Amino acid sequence: DGGITQSPKYLFRKEGQNVTLSCEQNLNHDAMYWYRQDPGQGLRLIYYSQIVNDFQKGDIAEGYSVSREKKESFPLTVTSAQKNPTAFYLCASSISGDLSTDTQYFGPGTRLTVL
Amino acid sequence: SQKIEQNSEALNIQEGKTATLTCNYTNYSPAYLQWYRQDPGRGPVFLLLIRENEKEKRKERLKVTFDTTLKQSLFHITASQPADSATYLCALADTGGFKTIFGAGTRLFVKA
Numbered sequence: 152d153g154g155i156t157q158s159p160k161y162l163f164r165k166e167g168q169n170v171t172l173s174c175e176q177n178l179n180h181d182a183m184y185w186y187r188q189d190p191g192q193g194l195r196l197i198y199y200s201q202i203v204n205d206f207q208k209g210d211i212a213e214g215y216s217v218s219r220e221k222k223e224s225f226p227l228t229v230t231s232a233q234k235n236p237t238a239f240y241l242c243a244s245s246i247s248g249d250l251s252t253d254t255q256y257f258g259p260g261t262r263l264t265v266l
Numbered sequence: 267s268q269k270i271e272q273n274s275e276a277l278n279i280q281e282g283k284t285a286t287l288t289c290n291y292t293n294y295s296p297a298y299l300q301w302y303r304q305d306p307g308r309g310p311v312f313l314l315l316i317r318e319n320e321k322e323k324r325k326e327r328l329k330v331t332f333d334t335t336l337k338q339s340l341f342h343i344t345a346s347q348p349a350d351s352a353t354y355l356c357a358l359a360d361t362g363g364f365k366t367i368f369g370a371g372t373r374l375f376v377k378a
Binding site: 186201257259 | 300370371
């Protein structure tokens, strides 16, 4: 999985709880991304970061938050404000964030289920 | 709105045949297009990238075409093997290249 680790692999959450998904990369990549994947739908971008201490909202950022305090780490918090959080979450990284020349390397994913 | 369409029906083919998967897009002028492979419960793996000024790209048994007039990309796997069974995703990005949009993918089954 290209030097990107995500943990845990499976996560169960009760309604009303916040949970944090871990993403770490040892590829020395500048850019990191969080996607959500639902059955029958394409990956949808939640947040992305092109440099440490900076990140941008993607297409479905509501109910999620991120931080980028270190180059190798980009944790995602799913808050209680996210109405339908059950999904497969994928973290990715790329060398510079210019996807016209780079490709994205994905982690193995975290499957989040709300009970 | 921007839209990417991949055949939602699974593609079943016999080992040794050529598999052809389609990616169509609307309301978009991508600078490039990528194909990824995804196995169940795992993250996508990059396969090929083709730019808008390229008509065709090859890598081993894989071939991708990109027709910006038809707004379509075709992904071919020649001499297919059961190990090629997976879901294949196409993804587009614009000139800025900081964000990509993904299709839902097509599931390929190769029978021995």
